[in-house]
Amino acid sequence: MASLPPPFLDSGCRHHTYSRKQKSLGLLCSNFVSLYDRDDVESVGLDDAARRLGVERRRIYDIVNVLESVGVLARKAKNRYSWIGFSGIPKALDELKEEALREISGTDGQCVKVLEDEDEVKLSDQNGNFGDYKPSPAAVGAASSLCSVACKARSVTDNRREKSLGLLTQNFVKLFLTTNADTVSLDEAARLLLGDGHDSSQMRNNNAAKVRRLYDIANVLSSMNLIEKTQQLETRKPAFRWLGTKGKPKADTGVTVAIPPATKQWNKRAFGNDITNVDHKRSKLNPPLDKKPSKACLRSDDLKECNLTAQKQLQSSKGSYVFGPFRPAGATKRIGDVEEKGGNKVQDWESLASSFRPQYHNQALSELFAHYMEAWKSWYVEVTQGSSNLQQPCKSVINQFL
DNA sequence: ATATCCCGCCACAAT
């Protein structure tokens, strides 16, 4: 497998400054999709994909894993996947949701009720861009499902699976599916995903590792337009917004995939006009002669067509937008909705509190929950300072947990 | 400095 890099010659990219942008997982995913999303494609070979996209096989595993979690692909055999396409997403999401709900109420004794949309505090909006942020109740569902996973005495083998990109992706998605919260902050997601149950110990820097994975996942889900990167207003801390299912809750027909300008990764991010990756031997063993990193040469042979992606450079601002390289089923848009649910939200803090009141005899769960409350608390303080007129209920409820 | 996150070593699983 060890790809031997032929970094030599490449008159084309001579002085091209190395840019990781054109090597992002997201872009790779876009290319991957545009490469296989055709009528005549039913099977995808990993080697073939790696060759045609000009990347190491390792990278293919990354995107394939998350795509499979979302139903776009299905593993058929070693080295081979069957292409399902976007049409497989709705079903996959439904299943994930069902599974998530089952897990939540699963914990023998008590059942944690998934609360209906509640809070959501409007913060003073400086530039009118981001409307809100809340410590999303997604934690509710996530915490419990997470627990169910974390609690079961797992064998060492399962331990590996637990940290797989695929499972991580599913849990991440479930986070959005089980709640009405359409926004989850990076920190929160990192904390919730994966059991940080380890007794309050070395989970410090360990968190950084999880965040890295989260970025990986977010990049490909983002390129699939299932989520979008945002940030907490004010705090400017990174967060993710769910775009996946449009409007209607479920019911296959109701679920559609949002299809905004497929090319704009996150908020910006430029596009390379060529394929992703292909070795370029980074420093390490052979440090660049000067400050300029080595040239990123690409295997010009087969990846010529993949450039279609670059055309869609269309920088749609609000009204118009173009379809990405893929053709969704019932493409519904959802691009310029700067503002959302202007409606208020009945403070349901009390019920939230009672839902959680049942103390968990489970150590891991309670710890996890504690973390959630911790985050919530800090958030609360933050908000309180900003806008002094906040519903009182919040305070009392929060205090119950502190 | 902090936020992102690419890259590829190498452990582990499958053949």
Place this chain on the structure above:
DNA sequence: ATTGTGGCGGGATAT
């Protein structure tokens, strides 16, 4: 043993 998978985190880029 060989080959396929894919955690994991060092450290380079982007902001």
